[in-house]
Amino acid sequence: xxxxxxxxxxxxxxxxxxxxxxxxxxxxxxxxxxxxxxxxxxxxxxxxxxxxxxxxxxxxxxxxxxxxxxxxxxxxxxxxxxxxxxxxxxxxxxxxxxxxxxxxxxxxxxxxxxxxxxxxxxxxxxxxxxxxxxxxxxxxxxxxxxxxxxxxxxxxxxxxxxxxxxxxxxxxxxxxxxxxxxxxxxxxxxxxxxxxxxxxxxxxxxxxx
Numbered sequence: 001x002x003x004x005x006x007x008x009x010x011x012x013x014x015x016x017x018x019x020x021x022x023x024x025x026x027x028x029x030x031x032x033x034x035x036x037x038x039x040x041x042x043x044x045x046x047x048x049x050x051x052x053x054x055x056x057x058x059x060x061x062x063x064x065x066x067x068x069x070x071x072x073x074x075x076x077x078x079x080x081x082x083x084x085x086x087x088x089x090x091x092x093x094x095x096x097x098x099x100x101x102x103x104x105x106x107x108x109x110x111x112x113x114x115x116x117x118x119x120x121x122x123x124x125x126x127x128x129x130x131x132x133x134x135x136x137x138x139x140x141x142x143x144x145x146x147x148x149x150x151x152x153x154x155x156x157x158x159x160x161x162x163x164x165x166x167x168x169x170x171x172x173x174x175x176x177x178x179x180x181x182x183x184x185x186x187x188x189x190x191x192x193x194x195x196x197x198x199x200x201x202x203x204x205x206x207x208x209x
Contacts, residue, residue: 029159030158030159031158031159031162031180031181031182032156032157032158032162034184034186034195034196034197034198035197035198036197036198037065037068037187037197037198037199038068039197042194042197043189043194044066045065045066045170045174045175045187046065046066046170046171046172047065047066047170047171047208047209048062048063048064048065048106048208048209049062049063049065049177049185049199049200049203049206049207049208049209050062050063050081050084050090050106050206050207050208050209051063051081051185051200051203051204051205051206051207052079052080052081052203052204052205053202053203053204054204057075057076057077058075058076058077058078058079058094059072059074059075059079060072060073060074060075060079060081060090060092060104061073062090062106063199063200065199065208068199068200070200072109073090073104073105073106073108073109074090074092074102074104074109074111076092076094076095077094077095078094078095078099079092079093079094080092080093080094080205081205081207082101083207084207084209085103088106088209089103089104089105089106089112090103090104090106090207091103091104092104100114100115101114101115102114130144130145130146130169131143131144131145131167131168131169131176132145133163133164133167133178135162135163135164137160138157138158138159138160138161138162139155139156139157140154140155140156140157140158140162140163140164140180141154141155142154142164142167142176142178142188144176144190146190151190151192153176153188153189153190153192153195153196154178154186154188154196161181162180162181162182163180163181164178164179164180164181165178165179165180165181166178166179166206167179168208169190170187170208171208171209173190174189174190174191175187175188175189175190175195176188176190177199177206177208178196179203179206182201183201183202183203183204184198184199184200184201184203185198185199185200185201185203185206186198186199187199
């Protein structure tokens with residue numbers, strides 16, 4: 001064996017030792033990946049997903065989940081998404097100091113009405129009691145407690161700060177959706193038949209209808 005080859009093998013061995021040491025000390029260093037909902041073989045899921053993208057202006061987008069097409073419907077400063085109302089319109093508050101709440105048509109972006117924003121001082125909306133999220137040192141699970149008993153829908157490992165945040169169920173009751181700490185929306189079948197799939201990424205304040 002030549003000296004150069006011995007040096008190369010020694011360097012490669014040292015790198016491998018460092019990688020193993022980093023994984024042992026800090027755990028998995030990359031977030032888990034998931035297939036896209038829009039790849040061949042994935043189900044067609046109906047619904048609308050509203051979310052905020054922050055930037056020079058904060059903009060509300062609405063994603064047609066079935067097609068994967070997203071449209072920008074409203075932009076302003078200091079935007080917050082309050083959710084969907086009973087008529088299928090979006091409640092959006094905006095402004096810094098003096099805040100306003102606007103009712104936005106999600107199809108046209110038209111402001112249907114607006115008024116001064118009054119913060120809600122009641123309890124926060126309840127998340128579905130049949131869904132539970134657990135996070136510990138990068139190991140995350142989404143558990144569904146349905147009529148057939150408890151089932152784990154998502155069980156993955158990532159960096160220690162990887163977690164699942166907002167979550168809920170689709171309107172048809174067939175899927176759970178969740179936003180992870182990578183700002184991705186994931187969906188998974190409640191009956192365990194498939195998923196999770198990535199719907200979109202780069203989202204804040206997701207609201208599914």
